[in-house]
Amino acid sequence: MNPLAAALDLSRIHPSDEAAVWPLCLAIVQCRRSGGWPTAPGRYALVTDPAPAASRPAALLSSAAPDAPLAWSAQDGWSLCGEHDACTLEFFALYKPLLDRPPGSAPWVIAQLGQSLDGFVATHRGHSCFVTGPQSLVHLHRLRALCDAVIVGAGTVAADDPRLTTRHVEGAHPVRVVLDPHQGLDGAARVFSDGEAPTLRLCRVDATAGDVASPGNEEVLGVPGLLDANGALDARAVVAALQARGLSLLFVEGGGITVSRFLAQSCLDRLHLTVAPVLIGAGRRGLQVAAADTMDECLRPHARALRLGDDVLWDIDLRHPAPPLTAPR
Template sequence: MQDEAWKSLLTGDEHAVAADTREPLLAVFGPLQDARKHQRPCIVAQLGLSLDGRIATQTGDSKYINGRHALTHLHRLRALVDAVVIGAGTARADDPQLTVRHCAGAHPARVVIDPQGSIPATAKVWTDDGNRCLVFGGAADLPAHVERLAAPGGGIPVAGIVESLAAQGLHRLLIEGGADTLGRFLTAGYVDSLHLLYGRVILGSGRIGVSLPPIQSLSQALRPQGCAHVFPDGDLLVTCDLKTA
């Protein structure tokens, strides 16, 4: 994506960002743009959270915690990466399409981590629309266009996932969830930047968004730098630069 096309991400759709807040929001996408220019790997993760830090109800309902502006932000992230990665739990609960629909831009490749082959061949994520679909694990009867990958050394360790995707030319990744998959990438130290999108809703129960191994004291906690941006409908984006945390 060229510079101008990249800037038009914020202006060319129904949720165009007001001129006075455009520059700070553009900065949020900077690491992905830099990675594209300089052919560097970059891994961004996103979560849509309630104000009390939940990503779904107890039953797994998460559509939609956020309003349209945050959803558009997510689609802009998709448009800037080579591939979107989800865990089997998200594919089972949400049956997502993982395409770019709310802004201009190309669809990313879709990657599912499905060690037990639980995602059916009819899932939307396998739609044969000309975009790459890749799976770690996967059911035996998946459509022919779905590419099967193995992580080097067996198992599905995060390092192996990243290495296998890089070998496929997929260097800029968006980890779209859910909590288990994100936790694995965070724990392994592979996330450069985390985008937390808070919707104006309190669930009071349900699945927590960020789950990491327990720590004993606050001195061990991550304290990332980053910025905050309030969307016109009140949803809040908090970015966390985890490389400096």
């Protein structure tokens, strides 16, 4: 059977199931950021606050109630309890690798690209609204909401002027990080001035001198070693600089050059590569990797496919290789 034909369409999750599970995901993230992470295995339930306030984050509490919706253990991380349909279980499973990062753990980096059947993330003019469908856009906003920071390359800010917020889902905006080593971007870009969330503009140390064009909500951060001896972006320096700021769950949103640089430097743990049924032709390249001479030299990570409406989401675990392929018997 074709595995894609059997792949679940996550966008078909029932609204009431999504409304029950997504707040649990947000509460887990909140516990990691602001305390309340479990120390003992057991069942956990959302705290119901009689007077909710934006300043008082959602929390999870140890619960003896038989209908507590979550279980946690140091070995298995978080799991959904009770009866759920396959779509709801897959929904939770997709985000579980992000949810299972305990406070104080090493940085963990997920990237995404939404690309065409012919491997492009935008047209040759840089137009990318929209490559993938609406369900994939909602998924992208969920990744933003679960991560501490969303990272984009300067080319994406120049082409898209993105807001990098979570406006299509419930959840806090991440810190927005723009990789702009030479501080060449126009300070009028929305991430630098819209005040919707903090923005860090990462630059070479010697490019940070002088006035910032748009003070807005941006902070210019000079990163030692941001460019290597060949003038190429050092993704490890980016991760280290953000970790020093307490930002350890990182989402690299694009574009193709930036995601490919993180991959080439082994700085990605996971990749969500969404393939849309569209042909762009000679556009901006998506994922680019070094050429291999033979197939056994190629990176073949463990991956599984899910559907998001008309798109196919490849959930790729870059830390675990797939078993080698064999010829049919």
